[in-house]
Amino acid sequence: MNSDASAAAHPPLRRAADDHLLLGVCAGIARTLDVRPLFVRVAAILLSAIAFPLLVIAYAAIALIVPRDDGRALLGGEPRDGREQLLGWSAVVFAGVLLLAAGFDPEQLVWPALSGAGLLLAAGGVIALAVREGRRTAAPAVPGARAPGTPPAAAPPREPAPPAPATTVVLASGPPATPIQDDTIVIDPPGPPADATVQRRRRGRTWLIATGVTLLVLAAIVAAGAVALGAIGGIGDTTKRPATIADLDSEYRLGVGAMDIDLRELKLPRGTTDVRATVGAGNLTVFVPPGVHVESIGPTELTGVDRVNRAARVLELRERRALRAARGGATAGRGRATPGGRAARGRGAERTRAAAPPAREPRTVSIDADIGLGSASVITTGG
Structure with a gap:
């Protein structure tokens, strides 16, 4: 009994055939976790800004291993689905190219830091998912249902119901102080409806998963930033x-x-x-x-x-002027100290130019x- 209820609450992982963007992996994971597919898709987009090659390879591997909820395998399964088969082969080939480009090195599958292009693509993907979710919410879910904002149709008048016989209702919060008559109905105090309890548990689980994914993304961002800063020398003066x-x-x-x-x-x-x-x-x-x-x-x-x-x-x-002045003074002194000063100065200048070092x-x-x-x-x- 309990195992049947647990299986109904947490179905086995299967790719979704009716709610999919690519191959239904995110929708299948969301159905198994009992959360909205939007949360899983947003988490996947945010993780792709840090580890896009690893995410693509994991997505292709899950799509290959996990069958669809109607039993169809990804590549060449039955019933035939040309769109899914084309996307499946593309994902497998792309994952193989990424593995070859990374040389099968796990460290190359995770980018060391966030890039501007990765953040812009992640932001665009989140916005596209939000727009898609808004359009789906605005559309009527079932035939005849009114769209949000449409006033409800006037209900036909109902005839008054015949008066019911008087009946006494007693809440069984404790032993009755007076004898219970034959026309008295004893009921237990009303508790929350089963649907409300399920919805409350689902919301709590959704917030827990969303918080965990957010913390995981923040930790990955911090780790990537630390790796990047360590690679270029650290922090400080x-x-x-x-x-x-x-x-x-x-x-x-x-x-x-x-x-x-x-x-x-x-x-x-x-x-x-x-x-x-x-x-x-x-x-x-x-x-x-x-x-x-x-x-x-x-x-x-x-x-x-x-x-x-x-x-x-x-x-x-x-420095050149000082050197020239020093050399000129020495040459002039030697010229005045000898007879025929002009000829001596000329010979001294020639010797100075000859002995001068090159520039x-x-x-x-x-x-x-x-x-x-x-x-x-x-x-x-x-x-």
């Missing part, structure tokens, strides 16, 4: 001060926060030194020594590049900055 060129990392990463890369104490060699930095959301500041040129080659343009380069050119010009290559820092949300800047001492 950080300062990097390499002491030598060997300590300079090939790439600096930060998820959320402010990152400072201080190169002022670093003896940069002549030529170009590459610095790469990635910040998901936040600010990047690069400090360079005086006299160093800067190139911004990444997708995020650094502010302050022109100011730093102008300061480097001014410093180089001052040295400037020191340049090439910064490849990629800031998802924020800004990047470069600063030099005295600039």
Whole structure:
């Protein structure tokens, strides 16, 4: 008796043939859980924003294993259904392509973070389901039923019923204090109708499942965000001060926060030194020594590049003038100290030009900055 009632309340999992969008899997799961199919479909759409490949593969596997409620298998079953057979083959082929693309690696079936396209598709799917549910609710459920908002038809007048014999009704809340007459009916106190109890239990189960699915989706979002932030360097403010060129990392990463890369104490060699930095959301500041040129080659343009380069050119010009003045004073002193000063100065200038070293290559820092949300800047001492 109890087993029959349990089987009637929770039927075995079967794909729905009368209420389906694709293959009836969500409607079949909803019928087994005794909830509305809308909740299961919304949960599936929300999960697809995080694990779309895994959801497609699971959907195709369930559709292949679980028969329809009329006994039809998915591929080539009876009764024939061309639409379902076409959708079934498409789902199986698509799931196989996703498995091959992921290399049968379970980690590749779950996206590490939410993408804008996935969220937009999920939002569009939820809106489409809401519109479909609204249209189904607005349509009459049975022939002759009035649509919502339509006034009810006037009921035909009824003839008054003949008076019933007087009958005394006693609620059996305890033992009767007076003898019960023959025309007295004893009934138990009325309880809630069976249908109301079933509806209340169904609503409670629906809210419980909806809450569980919501918490699951939120936990998946948090986990995906944690994986994404961990992959790009974590959260917080950080300062990097390499002491030598060997300590300079090939790439600096930060998820959320402010990152400072201080190169002022670093003896940069002549030529170009590459610095790469990635910040998901936040600010990047690069400090360079005086006299160093800067190139911004990444997708995020650094502010302050022109100011730093102008300061480097001014410093180089001052150093050249000081060097020329020092060399000119030494040459003039040697020319005055010898007889025939003009000829001596000429010979000294020729020796100075011959001994002058060639122009040295400037020191340049090439910064490849990629800031998802924020800004990047470069600063030099005295600039």
